Amino acid sequence: MKVMKVGLLGLGVVGEGTWKLLRSNMGELERRTGVRIEVTQVAVRDLAKARAKIGDAVPLTQDGLDVVRSPDVDVVVELMGGLNPAYDWVMEAIAQGKHVVTANKALLAERGNEIFQAAREKGVIVAFEAAVAGGIPVVKALREGLTANHIQWVAGIINGTTNFILSEMRTRGLTFKQALAEAQELGYAEADPTFDVEGIDAAHKLTLLASLAFGIPVPFGKAHAEGISDLTRKDVANAERLGYRIKLLGITRRTEKGIELRVHPTLIPAESLLANVSGAMNAVLVNGDAVGSTLYYGAGAGQMPTASAVVADLVDVARMASALPDHQVPHLGFQAAAMANTPILSMSDVYSAYYLRLRVKDRPGVLAELAGILAEEGISIGSMVQEPHGDEEADIIFLLHRALEGNVDRALERIQSLGFVKSKVIRLRMETEL
Amino acid sequence: MKVMKVGLLGLGVVGEGTWKLLRSNMGELERRTGVRIEVTQVAVRDLAKARAKIGDAVPLTQDGLDVVRSPDVDVVVELMGGLNPAYDWVMEAIAQGKHVVTANKALLAERGNEIFQAAREKGVIVAFEAAVAGGIPVVKALREGLTANHIQWVAGIINGTTNFILSEMRTRGLTFKQALAEAQELGYAEADPTFDVEGIDAAHKLTLLASLAFGIPVPFGKAHAEGISDLTRKDVANAERLGYRIKLLGITRRTEKGIELRVHPTLIPAESLLANVSGAMNAVLVNGDAVGSTLYYGAGAGQMPTASAVVADLVDVARMASALPDHQVPHLGFQAAAMANTPILSMSDVYSAYYLRLRVKDRPGVLAELAGILAEEGISIGSMVQEPHGDEEADIIFLLHRALEGNVDRALERIQSLGFVKSKVIRLRMETEL
Numbered sequence A, B: 001m002k003v004m005k006v007g008l009l010g011l012g013v014v015g016e017g018t019w020k021l022l023r024s025n026m027g028e029l030e031r032r033t034g035v036r037i038e039v040t041q042v043a044v045r046d047l048a049k050a051r052a053k054i055g056d057a058v059p060l061t062q063d064g065l066d067v068v069r070s071p072d073v074d075v076v077v078e079l080m081g082g083l084n085p086a087y088d089w090v091m092e093a094i095a096q097g098k099h100v101v102t103a104n105k106a107l108l109a110e111r112g113n114e115i116f117q118a119a120r121e122k123g124v125i126v127a128f129e130a131a132v133a134g135g136i137p138v139v140k141a142l143r144e145g146l147t148a149n150h151i152q153w154v155a156g157i158i159n160g161t162t163n164f165i166l167s168e169m170r171t172r173g174l175t176f177k178q179a180l181a182e183a184q185e186l187g188y189a190e191a192d193p194t195f196d197v198e199g200i201d202a203a204h205k206l207t208l209l210a211s212l213a214f215g216i217p218v219p220f221g222k223a224h225a226e227g228i229s230d231l232t233r234k235d236v237a238n239a240e241r242l243g244y245r246i247k248l249l250g251i252t253r254r255t256e257k258g259i260e261l262r263v264h265p266t267l268i269p270a271e272s273l274l275a276n277v278s279g280a281m282n283a284v285l286v287n288g289d290a291v292g293s294t295l296y297y298g299a300g301a302g303q304m305p306t307a308s309a310v311v312a313d314l315v316d317v318a319r320m321a322s323a324l325p326d327h328q329v330p331h332l333g334f335q336a337a338a339m340a341n342t343p344i345l346s347m348s349d350v351y352s353a354y355y356l357r358l359r360v361k362d363r364p365g366v367l368a369e370l371a372g373i374l375a376e377e378g379i380s381i382g383s384m385v386q387e388p389h390g391d392e393e394a395d396i397i398f399l400l401h402r403a404l405e406g407n408v409d410r411a412l413e414r415i416q417s418l419g420f421v422k423s424k425v426i427r428l429r430m431e432t433e434l
Helices: A015-023 A025-035 A048-054 A064-069 A085-095 A105-122 A138-143 A160-172 A175-186 A200-214 A233-241 A303-320 A366-374 A407-417 B014-023 B026-033 B046-056 B064-068 B086-095 B103-120 B138-144 B160-172 B176-185 B200-214 B233-241 B303-320 B366-376 B405-416
Strands: A002-009 A035-044 A075-076 A099-102 A151-159 A244-254 A259-269 A280-290 A292-299 A351-361 A381-390 A393-405 A425-431 B001-008 B036-044 B076-078 B098-101 B153-159 B244-255 B261-268 B281-288 B290-301 B351-361 B382-390 B393-404 B425-432
Touching: A002 A085, A002 A303, A015 A025, A015 A035, A015 A303, A025 A175, A025 A303, A035 A064, A035 A303, A064 A085, A075 A085, A075 A303, A085 A099, A085 A105, A099 A105, A099 A292, A099 A303, A105 A200, A138 A151, A138 A200, A138 A280, A138 A292, A138 B138, A138 B153, A138 B303, A151 A200, A160 A175, A160 A233, A160 A244, A160 A366, A200 A244, A200 A259, A233 A259, A233 A351, A233 A425, A244 B001, A244 B098, A303 B138, A351 A366, A351 B244, A366 A381, A366 A393, A366 A407, A381 A425, A393 A407, A425 B393, B001 B014, B001 B064, B001 B086, B001 B303, B014 B026, B014 B046, B014 B303, B026 B036, B026 B303, B036 B064, B036 B303, B064 B086, B076 B303, B086 B098, B086 B103, B098 B103, B103 B200, B138 B153, B138 B200, B138 B281, B138 B290, B153 B200, B160 B176, B160 B233, B160 B244, B160 B281, B200 B244, B200 B261, B233 B351, B233 B382, B233 B425, B351 B366, B351 B405, B366 B382, B366 B393, B366 B405, B393 B405
Parallel strands: A002 A035, A002 A075, A075 A099, A259 A425, B001 B036, B001 B076, B076 B098, B261 B425
Antiparallel strands: A151 A244, A151 A280, A244 A259, A280 A292, A292 B290, A351 A393, A351 A425, A381 A393, B153 B244, B153 B281, B244 B261, B281 B290, B351 B393, B351 B425, B382 B393
16 A cells, blocks of 8 residues: 655644544545555654653654655644744745645744745645634635635634633623633633634634635735623623624625625624534634535534544645646645735725614713714614613613724714713624624 | 536536536636636537527537537536436446536436446546535535544435425424425425425435445445425424424434434424524534534525536546546545445434324323333333323323334334324434434
């Protein structure tokens, strides 16, 4: 049987999962591919810890360059995370003519364009199914399964940590802090959770999804990222009462003026499939002009689900390696020469529906004045709820129809400066057609 | 730009959709593939009707053999449906060394093994994404995206007609007949709906899914198919009240003794994702040992969604055609020499949970006798509801824990013969962990 030799960079959670999966499912993999996929070299920081995990079967080194330069390695699997030394080692692997499989979304979101260009020049594959939504084969769906479509938009729950926290806030009435503490206890959130809860991890993944969907260079740094740390129990409960749920969504959409690229808490109808994705699960909704909306759901993180995607990429490499280079699936799903330079829209150019909540002095004329400002900015009110708060004040909730965010910004600035407005105006985006 | 020449067999709903999609999205397809995909020959029954649809751009014929033998055709797309002449023309296309793309589930379920063998011998690709679940790229997910996994089971809503009917029965309280009439009016059901409502179409698709999931030859004729035409409003409402919904599921599962392969109405928890797939939509849940459960959702039929899958297959052919034959994705996802001969289980060897409903004389001892029979057959009761019906009778509903169907059959036979049982015992299967 043919052998494909794998050099593994990193033996953390996902690295160990990949090692285990290649062994436990070796038989099924050989039945599928007719190829034996063997790990022949491993680079790790801590040699003793690695020995304890995988024994003496494979040479270990602390220097990834030993692995990527080894004649005993056909494909390099990078599972270290972080930018350095991952970037240097991946670039050297490519320079050595080795195919690369990686789960490193930060690396690809930040340096993907250079990496893919180097790979094209050397005619090697860089596969990254595991970098977006873990075990869900959504990169493959976008690059291949839906290839006949103009993709119109993608909207996804692509961070399990925040989806777990939001699920706990909703079902158990916890505050953000309480739910975060629980997520940390259960291992769903890191000690420093910033990356997840502020939407940065989701923005990295969305950045890759946008490139795959629309055939644009990886638009690093252009995503609007807003997290869930300011979200209150009150707004979670209000959303529920109004027939919605709040999810941290990554949304990217092709419009006439450019591409929307944004991560933020979003109200979506409670009966929608996305709203019913709970716990640490992920789901990505993709809309194409021919196929309509399709959804991909599964575990977006975790040792074995992520390893499932890494190993699927290895099988793809085994299969595609012998195709003519210009017949191989392009890294980003489009021919390099055909990438578009469609602009990414700023948030003020984005259209969305909105949820607003504010506290006001409860006196005649308040509502008329608020409604007047919204009307003047061309914003139409879908519905309104008013609730007394103490003797003299009231909470008002507006659900606004789709409007230009720049107009909403202006309206909010004017509303915030009104004398009778007693709180910061809370503004959440809302998508009613997911 | 390279050109791939397509011969089209059939210009019905999906054929016309494919024709339109190749034109409307030509630019995006060229950006993705670097290849121009051109229809160069078309075979149709009605030449005049075809001319009205596509004009004079392409030679038309009534004989598919003209198309498959034409030197001006690289790939044959079969969208006629039915066994004949589809089978002969596809086999001749293969004999001519042409790649084949087909949406014909009946053809592949019944004659797939011969077709795939002929294709292997000639080293050509037979792609069939459109044959299962329309526009949802679930064939690709099973063959490639989840290739690292031992697939444990697949459970899916893979017939849109019946899902539409069941949705209408549940939400509007219609009878099966009323909902069917409405489906026919809206074009979701054929004049003769047997194929859909008796589960035969779903069984064809499930047969292909089982082969893809487990690496077995296409197990034609081995699926248990039970439709929805006997389903009553009463049972639909009972399911709802107990926290379940009834869906026509195709289920295939790997067990120690063999493979379960069955289509039947099934109670599933109302909050599950599958239960929330409504109208004519499809969804397939796939469980792998590494990735866990993943779900694929979208339009399972219709002109443009199905065309989306056909054209994706054409792009795959364009890409894979230059790979070494033993590197191409195998037709059924496993190497031909590695197909297993795992037996398909008869229904009496299947394990399931159950819903039972029966009418009894309302007198002391009835329940004890029923519970006694179930216990003797090793069947454990999950819950029980009793409702008076008139003065002297009562309806009893049992929810049974997982049990061997053979035991349940025996218990039902004994119960049916009891003097105090006044109705046919209704038995529906139930899956509590989807």
